[in-house]
Amino acid sequence: MGATFVVVLREGFEAALLLGIVYAYLAQIGHAESRRYVTLGGALAVVASVVMGIAVSALSGPLADIGPDVIALVVIFGAVALLTWHGWWMGRHAREMRGDLQRRIDAAHASQQLWMVGLIAFTGVFREGAETVLFLWGLMTQLESVSGWTALAGGAAGLVGAAVLGWLVFQGGRRLSVQKFFAATSLLILFLAAGLFSAGVGRLQSHGLLPGGEPLWDTSWLLDDHGGVGSFLAGLIGYRARPSALEVIAYIVYLAGAGALFFPSFFGRGAPRNGNVVEPAEASRV
Amino acid sequence: MRRLVTSSLLLIVAVTALVPLAHRVEAQDKATEVTLTAANQAFSPAELRVKAGQPFVLVVTNNDPKKAIEVENKDLRIEKVVPAGKTVKIRVRALKPGTYVFVDDFNQAAQVKIVAE
Secondary structure (H helix, E strand, O other): OHHHHHHHHHHHHHHHHHHHHHHHHHHHOOOHHHHHHHHHHHHHHHHHHHHHHHHHHHOOOHHHHHHHHHHHHHHHHHHHHHHHHHHHHHHHHHHHHOHHHOOOOOHHHHHHHHHHHHHHHHHHHHHHHHHHHHHHHHHHOOOOOHHHHHHHHHHHHHHHHHHHHHHHHHHHHHHOOHHHHHHHHHHHHHHHHHHHHHHHHHHHHHOOOOOOOOEOOOOOOOOOOOOHHHHHHHHHHOOOOOOEHHHHHHHHHHHHHHHHHHOHHHHOOOOOOOOOOOOHHHHOOO | OHHHHHHHHHHHHHHHHHHHHHHHHHHHOOOEEEEEEEEOOEEEOOEEEEOOOOOEEEEEEEOOOOOOEEEEEOOOOEEEEEOOOOEEEEEEOOOOOEEEEEEEOOEEEEEEEEEEO
16 A cells, blocks of 8 residues: 555645646736636646556557657656746836736736646656556456555555645745745746656657767765655756766756746846836836 | 646647657667467566667566556666557667566566577
């Protein structure tokens, strides 16, 4: 039971984290009614995961050998693109969310972009979705024995655990001030996307599509990425105990490039940093 | 809402379009195949030998009638589900000499050592 709990919790953790952030984000910008985009994106991803699980079980040959890898790569890089876009968008609009204006973001502009938030939810859930479906499916077929039932209970508890984590992120995120929330999630999304980007590069190396792959260093004596805190950090910010040179380069290049997009005020252009003073020009726009 | 559905569909179409391409890559690849069988919560053989410095294809057959396995080696960034009763080919990049332990991520007790020499 313990083992199945851990497997499902780990597979569900990233999805729950992203969903928690996205729901909290909508609450923060005063667009709670747009939650349906996220819910629809998540629901579509569950359907897609089940379809993919069935497809993987039914197909054989090259399609089954390579298909899941190709899909995994598309989802990883798609998620990186979406998260980058979202961080950039938040960075650009952070200045409009100060003081009295904080809940009144340019509605037309926002609603135009919110369907993308649904896509973030889709990729977040779909990324580990098919695997989780196949794993749970295996558990369901063993229900004739007592151990089968306890394993299934463990799996269900894992799903609940992941959902609770997502809910805590949502509740915590909703209560932060808008500025703190944006700063915290921008930073988190920056590292999450850097980790995903680096993981995508690592997979390309693993398939032999990019050269290299030997570890550049080994910090597993300090923090192993196989379990506990290390595995948590692996899911959250892409921590690797033994990264390859290209993975490290990808991580750093992404952090630098996307960091400039996410935090324009740090780089001298964009948002003026004058606290809560609302400029008349901006106030009149609302 | 419609855009979300459309873009999800587009994503699926893009993925489907990429599969034949990947298939061509696979067809060109004439790497040696190494076979591995999983049944009763264990791999057999428990140890495999491969040539160091050469990519190879790990052909994994899951003989369990009901449970899927997930062949995993974190260091090699390999994570591949093999559904019940199915055979899946896993491409592995050229390895430096050494021992690489692969586990079933759904059942960590099942392990196989791959020795590159």
